[in-house]
Amino acid sequence: MMDLLALADFNLVALHGGFGRAARATGRSKATLSRRVSEMEGSLQLRLFERGAHKLRLTQEGMALYERTRTLLTELDETVNSIASGAARPSGRLRISAPLLFCQLAMGKLAAEFAAKYPDVQLEVTTEDRPVDMVDEGYDLVIRVNPDTDENLYGRKFLRDRLVVVASPDLIRPSANQAVPAVIRGSSQQTSAWDLNTAGRKERLAVNPVLHLSSMIMVRDAVRAGAGAGLLPVSLVSQDLDAGRLLCWGDVExxxxxxxxxxxxxxxLNARVSAFLEFLKEVFPSGGPEELAAYVGA
Structure with missing residues (x-):
């Protein structure tokens, strides 16, 4: 019969990538972790790690065992903790990956409010615009914009937004067939025109990129300063539109x-993830862009 303690120690070493790292992260003895893994390898008659001079690497068999047991151990641990406490009170570490703009706008405030509501959860948020491998990189939940379909993931849509073309009141809107100076997000994006819907009327606005900037925040600030028109989400410019610092030229098709x-x-689904999903639903009940803008501006 498999020794669950040894299996748990094996998972710790696999997760942290070494005996020393696992010992430092958990407070466990390095010698104990090494002994338990060695005994486990002996009982299975399999080598689970390749031990180099400076690096530890899972063997093919070790990787297969790790992938199949870590979720089971997590669920077992949560079940035992839930029964022991008499309630499914969320606790432990919750790792979240979220895109840069959402983090800049709302994640700090969301994290503070969530931490106050669930003090037993250690929330860790990483800013990532790239696709991440949730399993390999150890994330419990990721927030993404228009994600591709992934049969290995479940998801809930919690916010909607739309793009609008905005400009400073000092920037004169060009007449037909004239290009407007434009602030573009990204260095390699080739943009010659924006298709707009203005009060039910469709039009194509020719653009002449004058600035290429890497973040939406920089694009907004440059547009505010009059450098050109910009293509931005409503949630980011709603307050500027209300205050008259920016004018909306139309919605983007x-x-x-x-x-x-x-x-x-x-x-x-573990209690920490469930709690965060319900928290998002409470904060953004309708999920519209104005709701996000109001939350950011509150």
Missing amino acids: GPEIALWALYPSRRL
Whole structure:
């Protein structure tokens, strides 16, 4: 019969990538971790790690064992903790990956409010615009904009947004067939025109990129300063529009922008992820862009 303690120690070493790292992260003895893993290898008659001079690497068999047991151990631990406490009170570490703009706008405030509501959860948020591998990189939940379909993930859409073309009141809107100076996000994006819907009327606005900037925040600030018109989400410019610092030239034709909370397709969703999903639903009950703008500006 498999020794669950040894299996748990094996998972710790695999997760942290070494005996020393696992010992420092958990407070466990390095010698104990090494002994338990060695005994486990002996009982299975399999080498689970390749031990180099400076690096520890899972063997093919070790990787297979790790991938199949870590979720089971997590669920077992949560079940035992839930029964012991008499309630499914969320506790432990919750790792979240979220895109840069959402982090800049709202994640700090969301994290503070969530931490106050669930003090037993250690929330860790990483800013990532790239696709991450939730399992390999150890994330419990990721927030993404219009994510591709992934059969290994479940998800909930919790916010919607839309793009608008905005400009400073001092920037004169060009007449037909004239290009407007434009502030573009990204260095390699080739943009010659924006398709707009203005009060039910469709038009194509020719653009002449004068600035290429890497973040939406920089684009907004440059547009505010009068450098050119910009293509920005309503949630980011709503306050500027209300205050008259920017004018809306029209909505951009295109698909809806949607923010999704994604999590692994586990049989049992852990209490920490469930709590965060419900928290998002409480904060953004309708999920519209004005709701996000109001939350950011409150």
